[in-house]
Amino acid sequence: MTEGHARMTAMVTLEAVAKTYAARGTATAVSALDGIDLRVEPGEIFGIIGRSGAGKSTLVRCINLLERPSTGRVTVDGTDMTALDDAGLIKARRRIGMVFQHFNLLSSRTVFDNVALPLELAGVGRAERRRKVEPLLELVGLADKAGRYPSELSGGQKQRVGIARALSNEPRLLLCDEITSALDPETTQQILTLIADLKRRLGLTVVAITHEMGVIREICDRVAVMEAGRVIEQGPVYDVFTAPEHPTTRSFVSSEVDLAIPSGLKRRFDEGAATGGDRNAVVRIVFKGAAAFEPAIARLATERGVAVNILHGRIEYIQGKPFGLMLVEVPGGEAAGASVVDFINGLGLDARITAHVPVA
Ligand SMILES: Nc1ncnc2c1ncn2[C@@H]1O[C@H](COP(=O)(O)OP(=O)(O)OP(=O)(O)O)[C@@H](O)[C@H]1O
Numbered sequence: 001m002t003e004g005h006a007r008m009t010a011m012v013t014l015e016a017v018a019k020t021y022a023a024r025g026t027a028t029a030v031s032a033l034d035g036i037d038l039r040v041e042p043g044e045i046f047g048i049i050g051r052s053g054a055g056k057s058t059l060v061r062c063i064n065l066l067e068r069p070s071t072g073r074v075t076v077d078g079t080d081m082t083a084l085d086d087a088g089l090i091k092a093r094r095r096i097g098m099v100f101q102h103f104n105l106l107s108s109r110t111v112f113d114n115v116a117l118p119l120e121l122a123g124v125g126r127a128e129r130r131r132k133v134e135p136l137l138e139l140v141g142l143a144d145k146a147g148r149y150p151s152e153l154s155g156g157q158k159q160r161v162g163i164a165r166a167l168s169n170e171p172r173l174l175l176c177d178e179i180t181s182a183l184d185p186e187t188t189q190q191i192l193t194l195i196a197d198l199k200r201r202l203g204l205t206v207v208a209i210t211h212e213m214g215v216i217r218e219i220c221d222r223v224a225v226m227e228a229g230r231v232i233e234q235g236p237v238y239d240v241f242t243a244p245e246h247p248t249t250r251s252f253v254s255s256e257v258d259l260a261i262p263s264g265l266k267r268r269f270d271e272g273a274a275t276g277g278d279r280n281a282v283v284r285i286v287f288k289g290a291a292a293f294e295p296a297i298a299r300l301a302t303e304r305g306v307a308v309n310i311l312h313g314r315i316e317y318i319q320g321k322p323f324g325l326m327l328v329e330v331p332g333g334e335a336a337g338a339s340v341v342d343f344i345n346g347l348g349l350d351a352r353i354t355a356h357v358p359v360a
Contacts, residue, residue, distance in 0.1 A: 008042060009078060010039045010041060010042070010075070011040050011042045011076065011077055011173055011205040012040035012046075012063055012075070012077075012205070013038065013040075013075045014037060014059075014072065015072055015074075016071065016073070017033055017072035018031070018034055018035055018036070018070050018071045018229075019055075019058050019067060020070045031229055032058040033069070034055075036059060036231055037231070038231065038234075040205060040207055041205070042205050043203060043205055044205060045196070045205075046207050046223070046224070047210060047216040047219075047220035049209075049211065049212075049223060049226070049252060050226030051211060051227070052211065054226040054227050054229070055226055055230075056178075056209040056226055057177060059209070062074055063076065063096070064093050065089055066098075076092065076173060077095060077172055094118070094122055094171070095171050095172055096172075097166030097171035097173070097174045097175065098175045098176075099162045099163050099166045099174065099177065100162060100177050100178075101177055101179060101181050103155075103159055103161070103182075105150040105158055105162065108149075109149075109150075111142060111146050111149075111153070112133055112137070112147065114150070114161050115133045115161060116129045116132075116133050117168075118165060118168045118169050119132060122169060133164075140161075141160060142161065142164065145157065155183050156183055156187035156191060159180075159183065159187075159191050160194070163191075163194065167202070173204070173205045173206075174195075174198075174206045175207050176206060176209065179195075179208070180210070181210070181212070188215075195219055196219045199219075206219075213253060213256045214256065217237060217256055217319075220237050221237060221319075222236050225246065225252065232246045232248060232249070233246045233249045236319075237318060238323070240253070241256065241318050241323065242288045242289075242323050259313075259314055259325050261312060265311060265327075268357045268358070269282065269356070272355060273356060277359070278333055278334075278359040279334055279356040279357060280330055280333065280356065281329075281330050281334055281340075281356055282311065282327055282328070282330075282354055282355040282356060282357055283330055283340055283344070284352055285324075285327075285328065285344055286323075286324070287322065287324035287325075287326070287349055288321075288350070291347065292321075292322040292324060293322075294347045294349060296344050297310070300343060300344070304340075304343055306330065306340060308330055308331070308340065310327075311327040312327040313325060313326035314326075327354065328340075333359070334356065
């Protein structure tokens with residue numbers, strides 16, 4: 001119990017949660033979740049990423065018991081959800097908002113009445129409903145659309161209605177099930193910004209499932225990676241992005257932060273690998289954390305007198321922190337590469353020889 005957050009009461013805990021869908025007809029039983037342990041802290045945005053079929057939807061639906069786990073325990077805001085009867089569940093679910101990929105709006109109801117629906121179901125009177133729904137529509141930027149019907153709205157606007165509806169009972173926890181998967185990139189960005197903003201303003205805890213690493217990188221504090229019903233890796237987003245351990249995580253992350261090496265450069269690497277003549281080392285340098293600010297290339301020049309040739313590079317910002325990758329050619333023949341690697345690693349960066357190119 002040395003970490004600060006470990007002393008807080010978690011907003012969500014899953015302990016040894018498993019879910020098997022029973023065999024039906026010719027279909028065999030499916031193990032969708034296979035022993036999940038998770039802890040979501042109050043006030044964080046926790047992302048869950050995985051490929052199709054990994055079990056993400058099942059997992060998120062086990063949090064509000066829309067799906068009952070076969071075994072294991074789910075606790076939300078101090079309440080053991082798995083121990084509740086139906087009446088207890090209905091009440092507990094009011095404190096958990098949920099937003100869906102395909103919005104799930106009622107087409108025969110106006111925007112206002114869609115947002116008011118959970119309040120109606122909870123027995124809240126008309127005047128009180130108005131008092132609650134109007135500021136919510138304001139909050140999601142739809143104050144002027146209260147009387148419109150879903151068919152008159154864009155996808156992004158529909159999702160704003162879905163978000164306002166999820167907030168109507170003033171939940172402490174918001175579950176987001178692929179909420180930007182049906183939206184174009186620009187609208188996705190707006191919706192993610194809205195979620196991050198709502199989290200800050202309302203002090204919400206958010207659990208978001210997605211198959212897009214971009215969503216995780218944009219708004220999440222921590223991430224769990226799922227595969228075949230298990231969590232294969234989890235941690236702070238910056239750590240998982242900059243040092244993914246599991247091959248599946250690496251493949252998710254590479255599309256976001258790896259270097260796409262141009263074909264002309266790749267050809268030179270191939271020539272460097274094949275040549276029997278003189279060649280120079282290509283060093284791959286990773287800049288991350290505090291060391292990202294180290295002027296490594298300049299120090300190499302001033303302290304060692306080595307002027308490297310920058311071949312390719314990329315700097316990303318993840319949760320506001322820089323993460324850079326750079327490929328440099330070290331002049332002076334193959335042997336010069338190793339001492340440059342030592343020098344740069346000595347500055348706290350991560351360098352290694354990744355390829356060779358023929359000396360021009
Ligand atoms: N109601 C159900 N009955 C039987 N099998 C199911 C049911 N729901 C999901 N499954 C199976 O459980 C596994 C996990 O599905 P789940 O929908 O949770 O994955 P996912 O990661 O959310 O995938 P997707 O992104 O495609 O929805 C899959 O093999 C799926 O076919």
